[in-house]
Amino acid sequence: MQDDDPVDYQFWSKxxxxxxxxAALLLxxxxxxxxxxxGIRLDSREHPEHLAEASKVYRVLKSTTALGPNxxxxxxxxEHALKKNLPMPTPLLGxxxxxxxxxxxxxxxxxxxxxxxxxxxxxxxxxxxxxLRLIYVMAKRGYGLKLEQPYNDAxxxxxxxxxxxxxxxxxxVARYLKDARQQAESKAIEE
Numbered sequence: 001m002q003d004d005d006p007v008d009y010q011f012w013s014k015x016x017x018x019x020x021x022x023a024a025l026l027l028x029x030x031x032x033x034x035x036x037x038x039g040i041r042l043d044s045r046e047h048p049e050h051l052a053e054a055s056k057v058y059r060v061l062k063s064t065t066a067l068g069p070n071x072x073x074x075x076x077x078x079e080h081a082l083k084k085n086l087p088m089p090t091p092l093l094g095x096x097x098x099x100x101x102x103x104x105x106x107x108x109x110x111x112x113x114x115x116x117x118x119x120x121x122x123x124x125x126x127x128x129x130x131x132l133r134l135i136y137v138m139a140k141r142g143y144g145l146k147l148e149q150p151y152n153d154a155x156x157x158x159x160x161x162x163x164x165x166x167x168x169x170x171x172x173v174a175r176y177l178k179d180a181r182q183q184a185e186s187k188a189i190e191e
Contacts, residue, residue, distance in 0.1 A: 007031040013095035017071040024058035025051075027081055029089045057086050069162060075100060076169075133168055134176065137161045147184075150177035 012018070012026055021042055022032040030051070040047050042058040061072075064080065072080075078096045081088050134157070141160045145153045154174035161168040 007089070007092075009089070009092045009095040012092070013074055013099045016073060018074055018077055019071050020058055020061040023061055023072065023077045023081075024054045026092055027057050027077075027086055027088050028054040029087075029092075030054060053087060057081075060084060060086060069167070072167075130168065130172060131176075133161065133166050134173060137164060137166060137168065140164060145177070147177055147181040150174045150181065153177055 007026065007029065008031070009026075012022075012032075018026065024042055025032045025035060028051075035051075040051060042051065042055045043062070047055055061077070061080070074096050078088070078093065080086075137157055137160055141157075143153070143157070147153065151170075151174045154170045154177060157173050158168045158170040
């Protein structure tokens with residue numbers, strides 16, 4: 001990690017999107033602005049030795065379909081980094097968590113809600129936003145899905161979302177489609 005120039009994690013946590021390059025540098029403790037313009041590419045084999053870990057993190061972020069094509073929201077990046085056990089400076093995690101806490105408070109949600117109660121009352125704001133984007137894409141593109149192959153359908157929906165300028169997590173779309181199919185089939189059996 002870099003010690004000579006402290007990274008302004010508060011600033012970076014306020015952005016609504018991080019490129020994978022910026023995210024990889026932040027996760028490894030580097031200020032993306034300090035490296036910008038230096039001609040260093042994290043996706044090549046020719047990078048300074050001190051950026052080797054950032055290059056690996058960049059490749060992990062770039063290889064996942066859960067984050068979108070080139071840019072992801074800081075909440076999504078941090079969540080993914082925690083799942084993948086990627087390196088992360090404590091101040092970065094703290095800054096993003098603080099933003100998350102503040103956004104929840106602005107929306108009138110309690111931080112210490114019991115998960116079950118929160119799900120019954122209203123979906124998590126990010127989930128609600130995801131569902132609204134999903135509904136928008138499906139309404140705009142007019143799908144006639146049969147849902148037998150939710151992952152194929154999810155790819156089609158996520159690709160169309162990108163064409164509309166939106167980002168939808170393919171795996172999440174597939175999970176929602178699978179859940180929708182199971183729920184619809186169980187309702188049909190009950191009736």
